[in-house]
Amino acid sequence: MIEVIYMEDGIRDHPRSQQILARFPRATVLPCKHYKEVFNPAGQSFRLQKKKPALILAQQTGKLIHPIPPSYGVGGTRNFYFSHLLNCLYDCRYCFLQGMYPSAHYLMFVNFEDFEEEILRATKTPEEPSWFFSGYDCDSLALESVTGFADHFLPFFKKLDNAWIELRTKSVATRVLRDTEPLDRAVVAFSFTPQEISTQLEHGVPSVDARIRAMLQLAEQGWKIGLRIDPLIDCTGFKDRYAKLFENIFTTLSEHTIHSVSLGAFRMPHGFFKKMEKHYPEEPLFASDLESKGGIIAYRENTEKRLKHTCFELLEKWVSPDKIFTCEA
Amino acid sequence: MNFVIAFPGEAQPIIEFYELQKVSSQPFAYYQKDNHKLVISAMGREQTSQAVNFLKTKNVSPNQAWMNLGIAGHGSLETGQTFLAGKIEDDLSENCFYPPQIYDHDFPVTCLKTCSQPSSSYEPALGYDMEAHAFYAAVVGASTRELTQVIKVVSDNPSSPLSQFSPKDVPGLIEPNLKGIALFVEQMEKISLEMQQEPEVSNTYEKVLGMHHFSSTRSHQLHDLVRQANALELSLGEIESIAQSAKDGAQVISDIKHWMEPNRQLR
Numbered sequence: 269m270i271e272v273i274y275m276e277d278g279i280r281d282h283p284r285s286q287q288i289l290a291r292f293p294r295a296t297v298l299p300c301k302h303y304k305e306v307f308n309p310a311g312q313s314f315r316l317q318k319k320k321p322a323l324i325l326a327q328q329t330g331k332l333i334h335p336i337p338p339s340y341g342v343g344g345t346r347n348f349y350f351s352h353l354l355n356c357l358y359d360c361r362y363c364f365l366q367g368m369y370p371s372a373h374y375l376m377f378v379n380f381e382d383f384e385e386e387i388l389r390a391t392k393t394p395e396e397p398s399w400f401f402s403g404y405d406c407d408s409l410a411l412e413s414v415t416g417f418a419d420h421f422l423p424f425f426k427k428l429d430n431a432w433i434e435l436r437t438k439s440v441a442t443r444v445l446r447d448t449e450p451l452d453r454a455v456v457a458f459s460f461t462p463q464e465i466s467t468q469l470e471h472g473v474p475s476v477d478a479r480i481r482a483m484l485q486l487a488e489q490g491w492k493i494g495l496r497i498d499p500l501i502d503c504t505g506f507k508d509r510y511a512k513l514f515e516n517i518f519t520t521l522s523e524h525t526i527h528s529v530s531l532g533a534f535r536m537p538h539g540f541f542k543k544m545e546k547h548y549p550e551e552p553l554f555a556s557d558l559e560s561k562g563g564i565i566a567y568r569e570n571t572e573k574r575l576k577h578t579c580f581e582l583l584e585k586w587v588s589p590d591k592i593f594t595c596e597a
Numbered sequence: 598m599n600f601v602i603a604f605p606g607e608a609q610p611i612i613e614f615y616e617l618q619k620v621s622s623q624p625f626a627y628y629q630k631d632n633h634k635l636v637i638s639a640m641g642r643e644q645t646s647q648a649v650n651f652l653k654t655k656n657v658s659p660n661q662a663w664m665n666l667g668i669a670g671h672g673s674l675e676t677g678q679t680f681l682a683g684k685i686e687d688d689l690s691e692n693c694f695y696p697p698q699i700y701d702h703d704f705p706v707t708c709l710k711t712c713s714q715p716s717s718s719y720e721p722a723l724g725y726d727m728e729a730h731a732f733y734a735a736v737v738g739a740s741t742r743e744l745t746q747v748i749k750v751v752s753d754n755p756s757s758p759l760s761q762f763s764p765k766d767v768p769g770l771i772e773p774n775l776k777g778i779a780l781f782v783e784q785m786e787k788i789s790l791e792m793q794q795e796p797e798v799s800n801t802y803e804k805v806l807g808m809h810h811f812s813s814t815r816s817h818q819l820h821d822l823v824r825q826a827n828a829l830e831l832s833l834g835e836i837e838s839i840a841q842s843a844k845d846g847a848q849v850i851s852d853i854k855h856w857m858e859p860n861r862q863l864r
Contacts, residue, residue, distance in 0.1 A: 272683065272698045272706065296706040298683045298695065306695045309742070313697075316743040316788060320699040373697075468863065503863040550795065555825035557861040 270414070272322035273297045274306045274373070279327050284378040288325060288414060295323075302326075307354075307371045315547040317372035318359050323414065328377035332386040336401060339596045342455070342494065342528040344399035344432065348390060351405035352377050352417050358407060358438060359471035361551055362499050365405065367540025374411065380420050387424075391431045400425075403436025403457070410439040418444045426451050436496060440474045440482040450490035455527045457494030458483050460517070462509035465501045469553060476513065480520050487525035497583075498532035498595055500575040502556060502567055511582050518586035526587055532595030533575050534558075535566035598782050598789075599652050599663045600635040601645065603728050606767035607667045608637050614775050625651050632786070642711070642731035649735035660792040662744045662785035665732040666778070668767055669749035672719035674705060676757050679774040680724060681781075682709040682747035687730040689713060694733040697743045700784045703777065709747065719755045744789055748781065750774055798824050801833040804840075811846040819846075822853045829860055 273295045279285050280299070289297065300306050303326035328351075336347040354375040355365055366372075377383075391398050402408045402421070412418055418435060422444075425433045432453040435445075445456060461469065463476045474482075487493050495517065503509065534553075536544070538560055545554045558565050566572060576594055583592055602608040605626070611617070617628035617635055625648050626637040634655055638648030645665075674680055683706035685694040698706055708723050710716075711730035719725070729747045736745045750770045753759040802823045811819055826836055836853055843849040 274695065296683060296698075298706070298708065300684070300693070300695070305693055309695075311737050311740075311742050313741040313743050313792070316699055316741060316792070317697055322698060371697075465863065501863055549798075549824050550828050552828045552830075552863055555828045555857075555861060556863065557858070 270295050270323045270374075271320065274300050274303070274322060274324045276303055276324075276326045277301055279325060279378050282327075282378050284380065284416075285325050287416070288323070288376075288378075291414065292323075300324075303375055307369070307373060307375055310370060312371050313547070314366050314369065314372045314543075321355065322373045324373050324375045325378055326375060327379045328382070332383050333390055333400070336404075339594075340401075341399060342434070342530055342593050344397060346390075346393075346396050346398040347401065348387075348398060349401040349404040350383055350387070352380060352383065352402070352421075353406040353411060353415055355405070356407045357410040358473045360438075360473065361469040361471070361544075361548060361553055362501065362534055362536075364536055364540050366547060367536065367543040374406075374414075376411075376415055380417075384421075384424055387428075387431065391428055397430045397432055397453070399432045399434065401434045401436065403434065407437050407439055408435035409437040409441055409444070412439075412441055412444050418448075422448050422451060422454065425454060428453075434494060436494075438470065438473045438479065440478050442482050442486055445486055445491060446489060450486075450492070455492045455494040456483075456486055457496050457528075459496040459498065460513060461497075461499075461501055462503075462513045464505075464509055465503055469501065476516065480517055483517075484520050487521050492527040493521065493525050494527050495529040497579060498530055499534035500531060500579060501534055501553070502571055502575055506575065507578050507582070510579055514579075514582050514586055523587050526591060528591050528593060529583055529587055530593045530595055531576055531579050531583075533567055533572045535564050538563050538565055541565040598633050598786055599661055600633070601638055601648050601652065601663065601665050601728075601732050602635060603638050603640050603645070603667050604764070604767065605637055606764055607771060608635060610768050610771040610775055611635060611666065611778075614779065627651070627655070629655075638728065641727055642713075645728040645731040646735040649732060649739075653739055658793070660740050660744060660789055662782070662789045663732075663736045663740055663746070664782065664785070665729050665747045666771075667726065667728065667749060668752035668770060669709065670716055670719060670725035670753045670759060671707070671749075671751040672721045672723045672755065674707070674724075674751045674754065676751050676754060677770055677773065678705070678751045679777060680705045680707050680709075680749055680751065682707070682724065682729055682749065684708040685729050685733055685747060686710040690730070692734075694730065694737075694742075696733070696746050699743050699788075700746075700781060702781050702784075704748070704781075709749065715759055717759050719758075724749055724751070740789075741792070744785060744792070746781075746785065748778060795827060797833055798827050801827075801836055804837055805849065808840050809843065809846040809849055811849075815846050815850055818850050819853075822850065822857065825861075826853070826857060829857070831857065831860055 333348045333350045341347040436457045615633045628635040716725040
């Protein structure tokens with residue numbers, strides 16, 4: 269799976285680096301002084317690297333947790349994200365990572381303990397719980413067998429009484445969760461588009477049915493489940509397709525197992541969109557009826573309203589409206 | 598494929614394999630057949646940079662495949678072993694290159710150091726040459742890094758040092774590796790084709806561009822619209838018909854937009 273590992277000189281002896289190297293004994297290991305030498309140079313093709321991403325092992329320095337606008341939250345007011353990993357196992361054509369990063373290599377930061385220290389500092393303010401979103405720059409679980417991220421961080425979050433963690437994923441590799449007692453303040457959030465859209469846009473992602481089955485297992489075990497209907501993709505038969513998706517989900521899972529549902533239409537910073545369009549000029553999604561407004565490429569206002577309104581109405585049949593959150597650009 | 602090779606002895610097996618014809622001798626020996634081009638640079642950084650720049654002038658469109666091929670010393674690989682450079686260092690520069698490894702092959706991938714002088718000392722897992730770093734630096738910008746690769750065949754190592762090596766042996770080192778090298782070249786060329794614009798898009802764009810006057814902005818808009826219509830699997834012939842009926846460039850843009858509007862939805 270991983271054929272080449274680039275490794276920063278400074279973390280060669282880090283126990284987590286050594287564990288990962290042991291998992292890939294046949295991989296070629298190439299040293300680098302700093303991950304930016306490999307990850308950042310211009311003139312790389314994200315599209316081509318997606319054919320065979322390498323793994324970069326590095327140490328993250330500077331600010332390790334970052335605030336998220338309140339409109340992206342699911343009920344909390346103190347929202348942060350942190351990224352132990354940049355880039356994703358999957359290849360979703362709407363994903364902003366394609367436009368944000370010059371490289372598709374998996375960039376993993378092995379200094380988990382430094383992230384923990386910063387999370388602890390952020391949760392010292394006692395009055396309000398803090399939310400930590402771990403699936404912003406990657407899928408939280410898809411590369412668990414490589415990173416051991418959830419295995420490490422779930423016990424850490426279990427000890428914090430005023431911090432929530434969201435694991436956001438499209439993966440069905442949920443063994444780490446099945447082997448762990450559910451946390452009171454953790455949400456396992458699965459992202460969905462209807463199967464017809466997933467087939468066209470979410471390359472390498474498990475089927476919708478497989479993800480629903482994985483969700484059910486976790487819900488039955490007691491994990492709080494999040495649904496992330498984001499991005500909404502305008503398509504022929506939009507209402508029927510999303511109705512069928514929601515029916516499939518909610519006839520499988522009980523409403524009480526659902527912590528939250530978030531809705532957000534496809535939108536993208538202009539610069540990211542232009543890069544994505546350059547990588548994939550043949551992609552029909554990028555030829556959709558989109559407009560540029562305030563530096564963001566998104567569906568026209570009426571279309572966006574229609575998509576959100578339609579889904580909100582469809583969801584209300586299945587789930588309490590106070591669990592539904594809409595994400596704004 | 599654009600081959601940049603230092604010595605005639607290294608180039609000869611490639612010239613024969615791809616049946617390349619000599620096109621010119623000055624300023625560099627230059628060979629070509631179909632989409633294969635080869636330039637013989639001579640030894641060293643400066644000559645290599647100039648040879649790359651020379652080859653860039655030979656109508657090379659963006660995102661072509663580029664390869665620096667030749668012999669190299671190595672601290673741990675056997676002589677005659679082909680290897681791929683995964684990291685290219687330079688004894689005069691802190692700057693390193695990391696050619697992305699996206700191809701299927703059986704070659705070992707190792708670090709390679711470009712040296713100012715022939716090197717007779719060897720570190721384990723490190724190759725030594727005199728061109729690769731300059732080659733990579735010169736190609737960057739003309740193609741993506743994935744399409745810029747360095748392949749070397751080991752000519753000398755600690756048990757068979759440079760002092761015992763004869764330039765006459767060079768073709769004999771390269772020839773047995775040609776099959777593997779050719780498979781690698783084939784993959785790079787396939788990927789390069791994937792990166793080229795679809796010819797239907799450029800053909801339609803050029804045709805419509807010839808029908809009316811388009812300002813710079815409108816010609817960009819036209820190109821985007823043709824590309825989008827192609828992505829949406831709409832008939833590009835219809836675009837030509839629309840353009841023929843329009844009175845000027847502005848109307849072409851407006852009519853194509855109007856025609857595409859109902860179809861801008863994912864299926």
